[in-house]
Amino acid sequence: MAPSHGIVHIRVPCPECGWAEKRADRTKLVHLDEDGARFAAVCLDHGPYEIDVDPENDAYIDLATLYRNLVKERLLVRGDTTLRVMLKGGDWAFGSQLVDGALGVLDTPGARMPLRIFTPQVLAPTGVKLSKSLLRDKGTDALPSDVEPWMLDTTQWPGNTDHYVDALLWLVGELLTDPKHFFRSFTVKELGRLMNSRPADLGQRPRAHEMGIYKRYFDLIASGQKTTEIRVNDSSRKRLKEGDLLRFKCRDEEVLTRITRLARYADFDEMFERELISSVNPTASKTDQLRNIREIYPPEREALGVVAIGIELVTP
Numbered sequence: 091m092a093p094s095h096g097i098v099h100i101r102v103p104c105p106e107c108g109w110a111e112k113r114a115d116r117t118k119l120v121h122l123d124e125d126g127a128r129f130a131a132v133c134l135d136h137g138p139y140e141i142d143v144d145p146e147n148d149a150y151i152d153l154a155t156l157y158r159n160l161v162k163e164r165l166l167v168r169g170d171t172t173l174r175v176m177l178k179g180g181d182w183a184f185g186s187q188l189v190d191g192a193l194g195v196l197d198t199p200g201a202r203m204p205l206r207i208f209t210p211q212v213l214a215p216t217g218v219k220l221s222k223s224l225l226r227d228k229g230t231d232a233l234p235s236d237v238e239p240w241m242l243d244t245t246q247w248p249g250n251t252d253h254y255v256d257a258l259l260w261l262v263g264e265l266l267t268d269p270k271h272f273f274r275s276f277t278v279k280e281l282g283r284l285m286n287s288r289p290a291d292l293g294q295r296p297r298a299h300e301m302g303i304y305k306r307y308f309d310l311i312a313s314g315q316k317t318t319e320i321r322v323n324d325s326s327r328k329r330l331k332e333g334d335l336l337r338f339k340c341r342d343e344e345v346l347t348r349i350t351r352l353a354r355y356a357d358f359d360e361m362f363e364r365e366l367i368s369s370v371n372p373t374a375s376k377t378d379q380l381r382n383i384r385e386i387y388p389p390e391r392e393a394l395g396v397v398a399i400g401i402e403l404v405t406p
């Protein structure tokens with residue numbers, strides 16, 4: 091795991107200030123038995139210190155990236171029914187091969203190997219990963235001319251925080267319209283070009299909740315025929331409030347609505363007894379609608395409860 095130097099990068103933070111050596115140069119294992127381990131290390135400010143690591147105390151070990159990820163992913167695959175996903179920068183894809191090797195040595199079953207999603211890498215014009223340490227060490231003057239200042243220092247964004255968040259969300263949405271674009275690397279120049287092609291009115295657009303929806307229901311909403319949307323009452327639906335804006339999206343189409351009312355029910359049966367069937371879908375019977383919605387939501391999702399969302403079209 092540490093082939094280039096043979097030193098395991100275990101970092102035990104100084105109890106006074108929390109600082110720890112990056113490469114464990116002066117960190118030594120002084121005692122090890124079945125109850126725990128004692129490490130000696132040296133803080134630049136506070137001098138030598140010793141730390142006991144055992145199952146009883148809360149000593150904090152800061153492990154190097156590979157070990158840390160092995161520990162995290164090994165913990166994640168311990169049996170429960172939750173699907174865990176690791177989200178990592180694209181430059182970690184190669185490091186993951188080493189973690190996979192270690193997980194294999196630990197007899198991790200194939201079905202329990204962690205699922206990982208890698209985000210795009212941002213590259214300097216030379217093709218190397220854009221380095222934050224460059225900015226830290228040499229200041230903004232050292233940056234290549236294609237690097238816009240906000241790319242390494244978000245406080246340099248020419249606009250307020252809302253504009254920045256809107257622009258980033260737009261960029262990710264843009265990359266995900268063709269998911270294979272998400273698994274590539276982007277030079278700062280290309281990233282700047284993409285960002286500058288965002289719609290000019292992005293900052294003025296009303297902020298709205300967003301929901302994806304099937305085309306046939308999208309069309310009914312856009313034509314004003316569907317004024318009640320049905321969802322299970324999961325965590326994002328609990329954030330909806332009467333009067334909020336709600337944007338429905340279907341591929342590259344979208345329609346903006348305002349929430350006129352919210353009604354929560356125990357299940358779909360109770361909901362369909364109380365709601366006007368034709369406002370949910372004017373083209374289908376109650377029996378058909380109940381069957382359709384149960385094809386979308388399995389029983390464990392319905393068990394969260396159901397919310398009927400009254401909507402009206404917002405004209406731009």
Ligand SMILES: [Zn+2]
Nearest residue numbers: 104107133136
């Ligand atoms: Zn210290």
